[in-house]
Amino acid sequence: MPDLFSVIVPTIILLGLLIFVHELGHFLVAKYYKVRVEVFSLGFGKKLFSFRRGDTEYCISAIPLGGYVKMFGDDPSAELSDEDRAGSFLHKPVGQRIAIVLAGPLMNLFFAVILYAAIALMGERSLVPVIGDLDPKSPAAAAGFMPGDTITAVDTKRVETWSDLERSIAERGGQALKFEVLREDGTPQTLEVKATVGPNPNPLSWDREAGQIEGLTPYSSSSVIAVQSSESAAGRAGLRTGDQIIKLNSTTIHRKRELLNVIGSFAANEKFEIEVKRGLLEALEQGSLDDIRYETLKFTIEVPAAARGESGLAALRSLGLDSSEMYVARVVKDTPAAKAGLQRGDKIVSVNGESVASFTEVQKLIQASKGEAPVAFGLLRNGATTPLEIKPDVKKRMNSRGQEEVRFEIGFMPLIDFEEPKVFEKRTGNPIAALERGVERSWEMSNAVIVGFVRLFQGEVSSKNIGGILSIGAMAKRSWSSGIDQFFLAMAVISINLFVLNLLPVPVLDGGHLIFYSLEAIRGAPLSMKKLELAQKVGAALLVGLMVFALYNDITRLIFR
Numbered sequence: 001m002p003d004l005f006s007v008i009v010p011t012i013i014l015l016g017l018l019i020f021v022h023e024l025g026h027f028l029v030a031k032y033y034k035v036r037v038e039v040f041s042l043g044f045g046k047k048l049f050s051f052r053r054g055d056t057e058y059c060i061s062a063i064p065l066g067g068y069v070k071m072f073g074d075d076p077s078a079e080l081s082d083e084d085r086a087g088s089f090l091h092k093p094v095g096q097r098i099a100i101v102l103a104g105p106l107m108n109l110f111f112a113v114i115l116y117a118a119i120a121l122m123g124e125r126s127l128v129p130v131i132g133d134l135d136p137k138s139p140a141a142a143a144g145f146m147p148g149d150t151i152t153a154v155d156t157k158r159v160e161t162w163s164d165l166e167r168s169i170a171e172r173g174g175q176a177l178k179f180e181v182l183r184e185d186g187t188p189q190t191l192e193v194k195a196t197v198g199p200n201p202n203p204l205s206w207d208r209e210a211g212q213i214e215g216l217t218p219y220s221s222s223s224v225i226a227v228q229s230s231e232s233a234a235g236r237a238g239l240r241t242g243d244q245i246i247k248l249n250s251t252t253i254h255r256k257r258e259l260l261n262v263i264g265s266f267a268a269n270e271k272f273e274i275e276v277k278r279g280l281l282e283a284l285e286q287g288s289l290d291d292i293r294y295e296t297l298k299f300t301i302e303v304p305a306a307a308r309g310e311s312g313l314a315a316l317r318s319l320g321l322d323s324s325e326m327y328v329a330r331v332v333k334d335t336p337a338a339k340a341g342l343q344r345g346d347k348i349v350s351v352n353g354e355s356v357a358s359f360t361e362v363q364k365l366i367q368a369s370k371g372e373a374p375v376a377f378g379l380l381r382n383g384a385t386t387p388l389e390i391k392p393d394v395k396k397r398m399n400s401r402g403q404e405e406v407r408f409e410i411g412f413m414p415l416i417d418f419e420e421p422k423v424f425e426k427r428t429g430n431p432i433a434a435l436e437r438g439v440e441r442s443w444e445m446s447n448a449v450i451v452g453f454v455r456l457f458q459g460e461v462s463s464k465n466i467g468g469i470l471s472i473g474a475m476a477k478r479s480w481s482s483g484i485d486q487f488f489l490a491m492a493v494i495s496i497n498l499f500v501l502n503l504l505p506v507p508v509l510d511g512g513h514l515i516f517y518s519l520e521a522i523r524g525a526p527l528s529m530k531k532l533e534l535a536q537k538v539g540a541a542l543l544v545g546l547m548v549f550a551l552y553n554d555i556t557r558l559i560f561r
Contacts (some may be wrong), residue, residue: 232320335411
């Protein structure tokens, strides 16, 4: 019940406000043009609560999937007196009717501007342009970038966020760029790098190609470790696989690369103190990282004489510790991995006879198998080498571009954890500047939503990305628990979607009515009742079909996620 409550309340608040704002737009402009409004309803179906003020009945109805404003004179076949015609919607000039219909979607757009402006005043959360882990073989590393670098400018243009950095590179594909960089020790550096041109990773952009520097990422592996054996120095001290090292004596550790840089100096001593956070492995076992309950523990490691003088990964392993990436954290029930006997704690050392040092290599070799034959794994289990053959399942999954692709899945999770990237809050103190930021972000999001619809109709984005009430509920719950700024952000995104969706030229939607009234303005006469009724039936069928399809997508995502 508490979990259900945590979904229902944010969803009702989010949808209720957006529906209210949309219908308020229709209502206010109708009142301005002196149209008699009979009902202002949030929701459809049976009225749960209502009151009357003037000509209008205000009510909340049972089905919270929309709302409506019922205006007097919306039946073209009804005969009205001259007095009644003055308050009749259909007897108003066509320009006024267009304004009334357009007011609903435009109110959603205006509301998004206000929400984005409020976020700007509270502080927008953005990733700092600090480089995370780098593959030494990547073009970014070859260009001279180093982990921990802060990029301050591109071609003399100031860079404040990671998004600024990505945008600067994307816009200059094929060009030589000059990067102003601050090393971790504060030393300034200038790097000149040519951005290559490749497929745009952003599916919601009109540009199909974009500049890129392969290997740049803001993410760094955390200092989570694996314990090779309970008989090792680390095992005897009480450390476990999945612990995250946060301190060596008084030295604070956050990332794997920091741990590898300093572990040798500590391993040179007879013993040292180690402090860890424990709880990640238990959360991975349950399949949820939403609410990890960590406990902090301290241990003393007695350093074996053979370990002294080692550094980096060699020093770590001499203590009985290991980088965690190649260890199995969870085996998913009823998958090929579970049926073949893969176990939590197994270390993957080879795939199809090839040694592997990263999970990315494991993934590539599994995908290269095409699911045609079992994949041969070489495992390290309890200190002994164990061979295991697993035939992947063939699944269709969504990629980062919103496209469905065939994947070959084994059914396990590696023990990989990332340190949270640096985030800062950029506050806009001036309300006028905040409104300008609201307009800018609303324009960007409107453009992205329109591109999304275009790509959907072109078949370049899968229709399985369409979500319904359950997706909105999940989004409302996540954003509600993350803070008011994130809830406002979710509301702004959905408000922009409603703005664009309602302008689609589909009968029963505002966009359909705008088409009818525009045709009437051009022709000088309304369409026939027969044509209007047919269009309304087709539009209603399309809308109901879309809602059913969206709900089907939601349910299948819940069942097969």
